[in-house]
């Protein structure tokens with residue numbers, strides 16, 4: 001099996017210490033993978049080593065078979081690795097449409113950019129509805145939709161999403177996860193990080209648990225949701241946090257209600 005993205009023994013950190021202590025992770029094309037783990041585990045750091053904001057000290061990052069360790073963030077962007085950071089990243093004083101145009105600023109073929117913007121707007125109607133409004137006037141959930149649309153302007157091979165649902169109300173959160181499923185169904189590959197692990201896993205094909213600087217466990221999203229130890233450690237078991245993701249969950253053969261009742265035990 002040819003993986004789209006492979007991390008092999010990635011060691012990385014910021015100062016003297018290592019945060020990632022040998023991360024191995026393989027992502028198959030066309031899948032959604034949710035990285036979970038405790039606060040400060042290094043989940044965002046993993047995404048940074050993929051988009052190039054941080055270079056591994058040891059180990060390999062491979063994308064489409066190419067070793068990309070030494071490539072700049074821009075070079076990785078041009079190869080289709082698009083990173084949506086946790087914080088809002090639209091230019092608030094620019095219109096929604098101009099933000100989409102900015103998404104394609106590294107692309108030479110501006111005709112392709114315009115075509116992709118039209119395609120993105122078809123997937124994310126908010127882009128047309130609010131095209132001429134300042135991005136900063138949109139709600140947090142609406143801005144996240146535009147951020148997702150903007151990734152499509154680069155015809156991304158891999159979309160990295162850092163905490164896409166953070167700070168959103170339940171309805172917007174639901175919309176964000178539904179959008180992620182739609183991206184997957186149109187063949188995009190997504191690696192996301194979610195504090196909201198239960199909803200993140202429910203919307204993902206696979207889940208990976210990052211702990212103490214290594215990936216400790218990789219399994220389908222559904223099986224991680226059913227794993228009692230994962231539930232106890234990472235899913236806030238005991239709290240009845242039933243995700244309302246009907247129609248959003250991947251086809252795992254299990255209903256969200258079954259999952260939530262097990263997780264709450």
Ligand SMILES: Nc1ncnc2c1ncn2[C@@H]1O[C@H](COP(=O)(O)OP(=O)(O)O)[C@@H](O)[C@H]1O
Nearest residue numbers: 014015019037038039040041042043044045046
């Ligand atoms: N720019 C930075 N400089 C120094 N330390 C950082 C920086 N970013 C993150 N860290 C530290 O690295 C560790 C992992 O951070 P992070 O990857 O953001 O964790 P997570 O996303 O899992 O919450 C934390 O201890 C954090 O304080």
Ligand SMILES: [Mg+2]
Nearest residue numbers: 043044045193
């Ligand atoms: Mg983080």
